[in-house]
Amino acid sequence: xxxxxxxxxxxxxxxxxxxxxxxxxxxxxxxxxxxxxxxxxxxxxxxxxxxxxxxxxxxxxxxxxxxxxxxxxxxxxxxxxxxxxxxxxxxxxxxxxxxxxxxxxxxxxxxxxxxxxxxxxxxxxxxxxxxxxxxxxxxxxxxxxxxxxxxxxxxxxxxxxxxxxxxxxxxxxxxxxxxxxxxxxxxxxxxxxxxxxxxxxxxxxxxxxxxxxxxxxxxxxxxxxxxxxxxxxxxxxxxxxxxxxxxxxxxxxxxxxxxxxxxxxxx
Ligand code: SF4
Numbered sequence: 669x670x671x672x673x674x675x676x677x678x679x680x681x682x683x684x685x686x687x688x689x690x691x692x693x694x695x696x697x698x699x700x701x702x703x704x705x706x707x708x709x710x711x712x713x714x715x716x717x718x719x720x721x722x723x724x725x726x727x728x729x730x731x732x733x734x735x736x737x738x739x740x741x742x743x744x745x746x747x748x749x750x751x752x753x754x755x756x757x758x759x760x761x762x763x764x765x766x767x768x769x770x771x772x773x774x775x776x777x778x779x780x781x782x783x784x785x786x787x788x789x790x791x792x793x794x795x796x797x798x799x800x801x802x803x804x805x806x807x808x809x810x811x812x813x814x815x816x817x818x819x820x821x822x823x824x825x826x827x828x829x830x831x832x833x834x835x836x837x838x839x840x841x842x843x844x845x846x847x848x849x850x851x852x853x854x855x856x857x858x859x860x861x862x863x864x865x866x867x868x869x870x871x872x873x874x875x876x877x878x879x880x881x882x883x884x885x886x887x888x889x890x891x892x893x894x895x896x897x898x899x900x901x902x903x904x905x906x907x908x909x910x911x912x913x914x915x916x917x918x919x920x921x922x923x924x925x926x927x928x929x930x931x932x933x934x935x
Pocket of ligand 1: 729
């Protein structure tokens, strides 16, 4: 967990104006946590920063504790940058970098824009992990500073997307179209949930969307798992997938083959 800088502590009423000003300027964000990871969230060893707050309510969410922005820790961009500087040799040795994730990072676009720019100026590769639902919040300047985007396409049929997330599919397609027009490298993520996202017509619809984007470097089909269940219980939220089993390995592999049949490198 990131430790907030002393002057970024939760503001009292006197400090509220200064705090809001810092948020607007992108100097402070609500952060859930961070971790150092290898071989996930992008190439090499990465510092993944999880911002708090998400407008989606995915039925399979493993991190419902990131949903509320108010539950995060106010954190200075300079604090994050200081940590990143410490990891520079690791990033350099492994071809890694920073991944800005959530929650939904584009719910706090000023901070993300500032962090991406300053990290890039340090020579750090920056990835953005997003559903694309708030893609309209991403400026062209931000996209220019990203080394890549991890784009979650949670379903390909609008009705299924709505059932899975509670939101609309189209903003994700629109954001993917912008990334394609700009040539930003993209890894697609699709979570395979038996009985929810694995209908052949839904899988083909995801492949139809992704196939149109020439900047997609890989597709990751991620088998649903139950590792987030305890968080739902702890938060007292009804968990609709409590009885759903992870897909069999050969089922997941057959879905990967549907993407490979479109010429997409798929894992
Ligand atoms: S977008 Fe991510 S954080 Fe938000 S509800 Fe879906 S899985 Fe959870």
